[in-house]
Amino acid sequence: MSSISSVVGGVDLKVPVVIASGTWPYEEGMWQEDLTRHAGAICSKAITRRPWPGNPGARVWETPSGILNSIGLQNEGIDHFLDVRLNQLRKHGVPVLLNVSMENAEDLDYMMACIAGRADEVDGIELNVSCPNTDRGCMSWGVDPTLTAQATEQVRRRWDGPLWVKLTPQAPDIPAVARAAESAGASAVVAVNTWLGMAIDTKRGVPVFNRRVAGLSGPAVFPLALRVVWDVAGAVKIPVIGCGGVRSADDALAMIMAGASAVEVGAALFSDFGVLKEIHEGLEAAAQRWGVTSLADLRAKARNTSVSA
Amino acid sequence: MIRDYQAPLLAKEEVSPGIWRLSLECPPIAREARPGNFVLLKAVSSSAPLLRRPLGVLETDAEKGTFGVLFRVVGAGTELLSGMAPGQILSVRGPVGGQFGPFEHGRVWAVAGTLGVVPLLFLRQARGAFDKLFLGVGNAGWRPFAEWVRARAPEMELFSDDGSLGKKGFAIDGLKDQALEDVSLAVCGPNPMMKALYGQYGARCADIQVSLERRMGCGMGGCFGCVVDTETGRRRVCIDGPVFQAREVKWDELHL
Ligand SMILES: Cc1cc2nc3c(=O)[nH]c(=O)nc-3n(C[C@H](O)[C@H](O)[C@H](O)COP(=O)(O)OP(=O)(O)OC[C@H]3O[C@@H](n4cnc5c(N)ncnc54)[C@H](O)[C@@H]3O)c2cc1C
Ligand SMILES: Cc1cc2nc3c(=O)[nH]c(=O)nc-3n(C[C@H](O)[C@H](O)[C@H](O)COP(=O)(O)O)c2cc1C
Ligand code: FES
Numbered sequence: 001m002s003s004i005s006s007v008v009g010g011v012d013l014k015v016p017v018v019i020a021s022g023t024w025p026y027e028e029g030m031w032q033e034d035l036t037r038h039a040g041a042i043c044s045k046a047i048t049r050r051p052w053p054g055n056p057g058a059r060v061w062e063t064p065s066g067i068l069n070s071i072g073l074q075n076e077g078i079d080h081f082l083d084v085r086l087n088q089l090r091k092h093g094v095p096v097l098l099n100v101s102m103e104n105a106e107d108l109d110y111m112m113a114c115i116a117g118r119a120d121e122v123d124g125i126e127l128n129v130s131c132p133n134t135d136r137g138c139m140s141w142g143v144d145p146t147l148t149a150q151a152t153e154q155v156r157r158r159w160d161g162p163l164w165v166k167l168t169p170q171a172p173d174i175p176a177v178a179r180a181a182e183s184a185g186a187s188a189v190v191a192v193n194t195w196l197g198m199a200i201d202t203k204r205g206v207p208v209f210n211r212r213v214a215g216l217s218g219p220a221v222f223p224l225a226l227r228v229v230w231d232v233a234g235a236v237k238i239p240v241i242g243c244g245g246v247r248s249a250d251d252a253l254a255m256i257m258a259g260a261s262a263v264e265v266g267a268a269l270f271s272d273f274g275v276l277k278e279i280h281e282g283l284e285a286a287a288q289r290w291g292v293t294s295l296a297d298l299r300a301k302a303r304n305t306s307v308s309a
Numbered sequence: 310m311i312r313d314y315q316a317p318l319l320a321k322e323e324v325s326p327g328i329w330r331l332s333l334e335c336p337p338i339a340r341e342a343r344p345g346n347f348v349l350l351k352a353v354s355s356s357a358p359l360l361r362r363p364l365g366v367l368e369t370d371a372e373k374g375t376f377g378v379l380f381r382v383v384g385a386g387t388e389l390l391s392g393m394a395p396g397q398i399l400s401v402r403g404p405v406g407g408q409f410g411p412f413e414h415g416r417v418w419a420v421a422g423t424l425g426v427v428p429l430l431f432l433r434q435a436r437g438a439f440d441k442l443f444l445g446v447g448n449a450g451w452r453p454f455a456e457w458v459r460a461r462a463p464e465m466e467l468f469s470d471d472g473s474l475g476k477k478g479f480a481i482d483g484l485k486d487q488a489l490e491d492v493s494l495a496v497c498g499p500n501p502m503m504k505a506l507y508g509q510y511g512a513r514c515a516d517i518q519v520s521l522e523r524r525m526g527c528g529m530g531g532c533f534g535c536v537v538d539t540e541t542g543r544r545r546v547c548i549d550g551p552v553f554q555a556r557e558v559k560w561d562e563l564h565l
Contacts (some may be wrong), residue, residue, distance in 0.1 A: 025530035027548065029310050045533075053543050055560065060526040060534030065356040067526060074533045074543060217357040247356060270527045271351060271359050272400070273313045 004283050004295040005040075008261045009239045010162030011095050011124045013040035015085035016295065018254065020243055020266030021045060021099035021126060021166075022071065026085050031092045038276035039203055041095040041264065043126045044081065049107040052079040054197075055133060057210035061173045061199045066220030067267050068197055070209040072133045073101055082118055096242025097164065103137030103156060112158035124162030127155055127186075130193030132170060132215045142168040142193075145180035152184035164241065166190040167232070174228055175235035188239040191232045191266060195221055195244075204240045218267035221245045226258055233259025233300060249282020256283075256295065257302040311529045311548075314338065316401045318393050319375060325454035327382045328424075329391045330367070333399060336374030341404050342366045344432035345520060345552045347376065348403030349528040352389040353414050361402055362386040363525050365427035365497070368434055405528055406551045412493035413516040416440045420480050422498020422505060423451070426458055428520055429497055438464050445480030445498065449473040465555075481506040489514040496520070496555070507555040516557035520547050521563070522544050538562040 005014045021043035025029065054074025060279040061068045075081070076144045081098070098115060115122055129142030129151055141147045152165055165181040167174055169192045178189045194215025199208040208214075225244025233240045239262070242255030247268035255263050268275045287295050315334035324330050338348060349361030367377040382391050393399060409432050418441040426444055433439060445468045446455055455474055459465050466483055467475025476482070481502065489510060496503055497520040509519060523546040526534035530534040530548040535539075537546055538559035544550065 005542065022533075023527065023531050025527075025548070027409065027530050030529060030531070032310070032312070054533060054536070056538070058524065059536065059563070060524050060532065062358060062360045062524075065359055069532065069534060071533050074536065207374060218359050267526075270359060270532065271356065272354070273402075 002288045004287055005296070006261065006296055008241065009124070009164050010098065011041055013095070013262055015040040016256075016262035016283065017276055018241065018262060018264045019269070020127065020200045020264040023266040023269055026088050027078060028088065028091075035276060036092045036094050037274065038280040039094050041123065042089065043097045043099045043171065043264070044085070044089065045075055045304040046073045046099045046101040046128050046131060047078050047081045047111065048073055048101055048103075049078055049110050050062050051075070051080065055211060057165060058208050061208050061214065063197075063199070063216065063218075064220060066216050066218035067270065068192070068199055068209070068214040068216050070133050070211055070214035072211075073131060073138070078114050082114060086118065086121060090121060097126045097162070098122055099126045099166070100155075101128040101131055101138050105150070107137075108151060108154055109158070112155055116158045119159070119211055119219050124164060125155060125159055126164045126166055126182060126190065128166050128193070130166045130168035132168065132196045132213065133211065135211070139168050139170060140178060143171045145173070145176045146259075149180040149184040150237070152181050152186050154167060156185040159192050162187045164190050167192045167228075169193070169195050169224065175231050178236045182236045182238050186238060187301055188241055188242040188261070189232060189236060190243050191228045192225055192244055193197075195224065206268060217244060219245045219247050222251055227254055228256055228259040229260050230303070242291065246279070247278045249286060252279045252283055253286050253298070256299055259300040259303055261296070261299060310342070311405055312333075312337070312402060314401045315398050315493060318395050318397050318399055320395055321393065324457040324533050325451065326378065328454050329382070330379045331390070331393070332375055332377045333401065334375050335401050338366070338401060338403055339369045339371050339374045339376045342369050342376060343404070343408040344406035344410070344435050346404040346406050347402050347551065348405065348426070350390055350398040351379070352393055354400070354562060358386050358389075360526065361400075361528055362390065363405075363528055365499055366404065366431050367427050367518070368431055379424065381424050400529055405547055407549070409495050409518055409520070409552050412518070414491050414493040416491060417493045417495055419443070420483065420494060420496045420498070421445070422502040423447070423454075424496035425520070427497070429495055430458070430461060431546065432495055440464075440492075441466065441483065443468065443480040443483030445469070445502070446474060447471075449515055465473055468493070479505070481509065484510050494518065503555070503561040507560060508557070511555060518552050519555045519558065520551045521558070522551070524545070
């Protein structure tokens, strides 16, 4: 029997497939057993210090094999999350990471102080320094190694549990940001959040989104994300969670062979709930096919055997 | 409970050029769907197109385990759906959303803009004929569609933009000079039509239930891509709606 479970960046994943932030509801009805069996963990929707209405205007737009979104972090704020949503999420036996997003250092400290008070109930923090859909904060931290290190250190002052830092592909030097997060105490990095894009409504002759730009994800970005995973895995020793366009066991395996320890899945759930099960079972089958006792034995396989790395 | 189901296409019918009715076998949807609910369909398992297409539930037959949709081909997704052959399998997500009702008044009138008649016909299946049903269409090209609706709902009063079918005008013109104080309205159509209806008749009718349209990502409450501004904040059309009380909607902010 081979095993695909592992501890990744301090989080116990019985399946190395994590539901990506902002793609799954808190509502109980959506948490059926046939889902929870196949999800290793879930990242909450982004949480901010105060309730946040998100962006006005159009928020989603389909692209070839992808989706542009400009949600803008709509959420009920940290207090409501801890009062209501955390308990709701924890009922399902799936580890919960809190996707924490902030405008400034003060907000981050406030949120981490609140979360520290509930540390026993939180399986990990996913520090979101990478959302491209706000005018202030968020991605402006993640494009810069120094700022990313500052934010990571700041979380570390209040939190010694699992800390995943979610990277942005908009950073001019993504491996440098990953290394900065690592030295500042991150347990893992998630590569990557959405890619800045835009759309024009040619019927009306205007940009689709009020903020003009939006974040692209879905299968369209998979090769881009895979390349980032490869680069980042070569730059840090902490685990890398591959994220961007994963929609099949084969995609997940490619991420792992490029150096990822687990994957996150988001947009693929919009088209098919069955994707988690398919990836779970497909990874088990792949481990057997390759004759390895643990999926970890396939990690970075392609790096170790490629002719010119 | 919203789930993804594999549903065989049992029958298809082009009720009017470019407007298709599909009948699908899916006992859970047939059992659970309520008027106002919708489903999200996917014709292909590939990622082109990636997203599911939201379509209102037109009818159900719980005994046979079947339900129907009716849609107009407007782009690539609906084109693909219209090209499915009986026997092929579609993926159905649903049933999604809340429903029409309860109504404040015993008398319920329905106002539909073209394909907006879909959830209203399902409401009719559940409660019987409407006291009044106003349907608005564009021009004479809509005749077969209008006749198809009339065959199912003989109480239908027809309006067309250019007067070539029924009366000249919009569906909402059916409300002109009517006493609306003890009437509930069930409305579905393009967002501008519903906005105009509320603007003109909102002061005279206290119970106007509208089914809104928004682009959707997930169709299950996860993405917050489909929100509308309401008196109680930005709410998701997919699972907090699609049916809202018209007075709760901030109409000036509404667009597709
Ligand atoms: C709750 C709800 C119920 C609906 N019920 C019906 C129905 O019963 N019959 C019917 O004919 N149409 C209905 N529509 C509209 C239908 O979803 C669109 O016509 C369809 O999605 C168009 O897809 P397309 O690929 O052909 O067009 P494209 O324009 O190529 O689609 C591109 C993208 O925009 C989205 N989109 C385009 N138009 C609309 C629209 N009007 N509303 C929401 N998303 C849109 C598509 O889903 C897709 O993601 C409903 C919409 C909603 C939100
Ligand atoms: C509608 C939507 C909302 C998202 N919201 C968040 C968010 O709140 N926080 C975050 O870190 N990432 C968010 N993301 C990014 C996803 O978590 C993920 O990183 C990205 O979509 C790439 O993965 P995918 O291609 O599998 O979707 C969002 C993505 C989508 C499509
Ligand atoms: S479509 Fe995703 S929340 Fe409504």
